[in-house]
Amino acid sequence: MRPLRNIAFAIAMTLLAPSLAHAHLVTTGLGPFYDGAMHLALSPEDLLGLFAAALLAGLGGPQTGRWTLAILPTAWLLGAAVGLTVPEVPSFPGLSIMTFVALGLLVALDVKLPAAGVALIAGLFGLVHGLFNGVALAAANAGMINVLGIVTAVFVLLLLISAAVVSLRPAWTRIAVRVAGSWIVAVGMLMFGWLYRGAV
Amino acid sequence: MAHVESGEAGGFVSGVRHPISGLDHVLAMVAVGLWGAQLGSPAVWLLPIAFPMMMAFGGMLGLMGVPVPGVEIGIAASGVVLGAMVLGEVKLPLAASIIMVGVFAIFHGHAHGTELSEGQNAMLYSLGFVISTGLLHAAGIGIGTVHRWKTGQLFLRGTGAVVMVGGLIFLWGALS
Numbered sequence: 001m002r003p004l005r006n007i008a009f010a011i012a013m014t015l016l017a018p019s020l021a022h023a024h025l026v027t028t029g030l031g032p033f034y035d036g037a038m039h040l041a042l043s044p045e046d047l048l049g050l051f052a053a054a055l056l057a058g059l060g061g062p063q064t065g066r067w068t069l070a071i072l073p074t075a076w077l078l079g080a081a082v083g084l085t086v087p088e089v090p091s092f093p094g095l096s097i098m099t100f101v102a103l104g105l106l107v108a109l110d111v112k113l114p115a116a117g118v119a120l121i122a123g124l125f126g127l128v129h130g131l132f133n134g135v136a137l138a139a140a141n142a143g144m145i146n147v148l149g150i151v152t153a154v155f156v157l158l159l160l161i162s163a164a165v166v167s168l169r170p171a172w173t174r175i176a177v178r179v180a181g182s183w184i185v186a187v188g189m190l191m192f193g194w195l196y197r198g199a200v
Numbered sequence: 201m202a203h204v205e206s207g208e209a210g211g212f213v214s215g216v217r218h219p220i221s222g223l224d225h226v227l228a229m230v231a232v233g234l235w236g237a238q239l240g241s242p243a244v245w246l247l248p249i250a251f252p253m254m255m256a257f258g259g260m261l262g263l264m265g266v267p268v269p270g271v272e273i274g275i276a277a278s279g280v281v282l283g284a285m286v287l288g289e290v291k292l293p294l295a296a297s298i299i300m301v302g303v304f305a306i307f308h309g310h311a312h313g314t315e316l317s318e319g320q321n322a323m324l325y326s327l328g329f330v331i332s333t334g335l336l337h338a339a340g341i342g343i344g345t346v347h348r349w350k351t352g353q354l355f356l357r358g359t360g361a362v363v364m365v366g367g368l369i370f371l372w373g374a375l376s
Contacts, residue, residue: 044323045323172245178245179334183330185253185256186252188256189256190330191323191326193259193262193263197264
């Protein structure tokens with residue numbers, strides 16, 4: 001049992017290890033709103049989690065999709081607004097990875113949750129990632145307009161993906177969505193390894 | 201002063217290319233899809249879910265420095281055994297099929313999931329690696345759709361034989 005305990009300890013330490021938030025704002029030349037939207041497009045860990053949340057919302061049906069569409073972008077906005085006001089704080093990449101792994105797992109297992117439950121989980125994800133976004137943006141002297149760009153992009157992507165999943169009818173397409181969820185979990189597990197290795 | 205930003209996209213491309221760069225890896229992953237197609241639902245979608253997840257688990261162990269003994273032998277053996285399953289159109293209980301595929305996936309992940317070039321994005325590499333693996337399963341399932349025809353069933357068993365022979369060659373190499 002000792003090796004198992006060692007692995008569990010290593011994973012726990014990796015997840016809890018803080019690192020400094022890194023901003024990577026790209027100047028699009030179209031202003032801070034679009035710079036913010038581009039920031040999301042260049043943040044794969046945000047995108048992957050958002051993709052998983054959208055799949056989960058879509059699998060739950062139209063009602064779950066509507067709840068999630070209302071809660072997730074709002075939570076992201078709130079988290080980012082708080083992050084903008086907080087002085088430099090360490091981010092926790094392990095926590096960020098854990099959020100999209102959890103969402104991916106729920107998709108892969110096709111866990112039946114009430115609409116409010118899915119929205120709450122997606123909202124927590126949005127709050128965490130919004131907070132990290134806000135802290136990173138503040139470090140890059142970016143402001144609320146950038147956040148609005150990010151949140152608008154989040155809303156549009158969430159709407160398009162969850163609506164596409166809701167509209168799926170053949171049984172195999174629902175299975176394909178679950179397979180995508182399992183791939184997200186697989187990426188997350190590899191990321192835990194990379195995090196331990198110090199490559200994240 | 202031009203400087204091409206190649207690191208991020210390069211990570212994804214490296215990840216996509218890695219699983220298809222080794223024939224031992226390709227044979228086993230296509231065989232998972234072929235076997236799934238022979239077994240039918242729900243194995244046809246459960247096996248391609250189990251393989252990438254367990255492969256990623258193996259990759260995680262590799263990245264954490266946890267040794268897995270006999271990795272190369274395990275990879276070669278996966279080709280032999282999975283090829284034999286397809287050749288014999290063997291119908292194991294679902295749980296046994298998943299466990300078998302999952303164990304082999306750990307060897308593949310441990311050997312192949314840990315090679316990231318300097319400066320490349322780990323997340324995009326992992327994403328490319330998992331997508332590429334999944335698409336190889338999908339290719340196997342796609343080929344496996346011929347199972348509905350009598351000649352297609354024979355063709356599939358033939359591909360199983362090819363996978364098995366390939367696995368035996370790799371096994372010979374791993375043992376010698």
